Amino acid sequence: MMDFKPLAQFIDRVTDWRIPWAEVLVMHRNRVVFRYRNGYLDLDKRIPLEDGAIFNLYSLTKIMTCVAALRLVEQGAILLSDPISAYLPEYAEMTVEKRLPNGETRLESATRPITVRDLFAMTAGFSYNLRSPSLLAAIERTDGKVPTRVFAEALAKEPLLYEPGTRWNYSLCHDVLAALVEVVAGRRFGEYIREEITGPLGMRDTAFDLSEEQMSRLAPQYEFDEASGKPVSKNGNGYRIGTEFESGGAGLLSTVSDYALFLNALSNRGTSPDGVRILAPASVELMRRDLLTDKMREDFSWDHMKGYGYGLGVRTHLSQAESGSLSSLGEFGWAGAAGCLAVIDPSEQLTIMYAQHMLNSQEPYVHPRLKNLVYACL
Known part of the structure; x- marks a missing residue:
């Protein structure tokens, strides 16, 4: 019996607190078991968040880039x-x-x-x-x-x-x-992504460049201003230093529904529920293998990554004793500069796609709590 009320209350709490809007989608064994959003897409105009909002994935792009190279x-x-x-x-x-x-x-x-x-x-x-x-x-x-x-x-x-x-x-x-x-x-990176990954998975809203229709759905972006204690408007992607630069580190735009399709294929060890294979199971295993040496572990020292190692472009959960996290060992993924979070858990067949669009994203507060809530609600 899954009860996701505590997770909904958490989303309400963070959107009342500092974050203009937030949305979470949870898939378990290929079914969407929970989806919830709250807050305002546009704070000034008090426009509520609706389905299909497009936002900057920032470093969630990295997972896609590593899959492309794998x-x-x-x-x-x-x-x-x-x-x-x-x-x-x-x-x-x-x-x-x-x-x-x-x-x-x-x-x-x-x-x-x-x-x-x-x-x-x-x-x-x-x-x-x-x-x-x-x-x-x-x-x-x-x-x-x-x-x-x-x-x-x-x-x-x-x-x-x-x-x-x-x-x-x-x-x-x-x-x-x-x-x-x-x-x-032998082709542009964006073209390769479209032909090999997003196209086959049916992801229509994930790209480096948007159509006019998609531009109309692009969510305003904010940055939390510590001095005034509130989010201020800050549009654009500072990691995109050229109009033709398809940044494998931080360039993709997407929606919650779209990127969840990609993450869920990885939770299924590389194959979507429809049978589209983006990676072999062995590659997914390699991806989430911890590659850090003791020396490198000193460098990988963010507080909210305690108990995690680093694999082929993703964090990977190594020790619950150190992390204090309820997520499975081997749970992997990454996060983005405006606060998106990807959780991929093959052993539970669990996928979490969490999105917000605020730089200075409060990640160390939001992400570990969000993860624990999902696992507790299951």
Whole structure:
């Protein structure tokens, strides 16, 4: 007997508190067992949230990008151990910023190549600086277009923060992974996603660019302003540095219904209830395998990720004792900058798609509680 009243009350509470609107969809064994939304799509006009609202997924895009690249691993087109310079030659000779004992930094040649695995696992040595000199030059040179492949070429000119494969750093890895998919698959990343994943799954509202009709459903975006204690309007995607840049790290837009179809296929170990296979079960298992070394674990240190490891682009639940979470071991997924949360749990065949559209998203408060509530309600 499932009673989701406490979850509905929680959504009411957070939308009364700081968050303009929130929506949650819970699927269990391929059935939608609960769906609830509250709050205002537009705070000023007091427009309530309706079905089909489109919003920025931000880093929930990363799960899709990693699935896209894993398909190429399954097809034998790439291996995790390959150096990325085999596909993106500009990464053949990299420099690393070394900090000297006296505090100065100097540039040295990297002794290890960046591998495909490093891109998945956030261990390549990149930063998340979208305003670095090489990227700013690329924006200017391409007249604000910055195609995905050009982005990767520009980023290769920046020094790495550490030797590839030695540390973990949340960074532009998955944006470079999207460029790698383009080169190996021989088509634009957005096209590849549409033909291989979103199209077959029947996801009509997930893309890097929206039609006019979809634009009319794009939800206003907010940012919580600590000074005034309320959300203020802040539209646009700051991670999209070019009109042709299909950001594998943060570029997709979607709806709750649409992205739940994708997440649920992963909860089913790679195949949708209709029999559309996006990954083999073995790939889903690999994706949620913890890849962190002890050294990397020091870097993966956000408080609300205690008890979690990091796999191929996703958090993965390792220890209930450490996390204090009611979710199953092996539960995996990720979150986005405006507060979306994906929970994928193959052992329970459980999918949670939670959405909101507020930067400064209050994630450490909302997400762990939301997860516990769903598991308790089951």
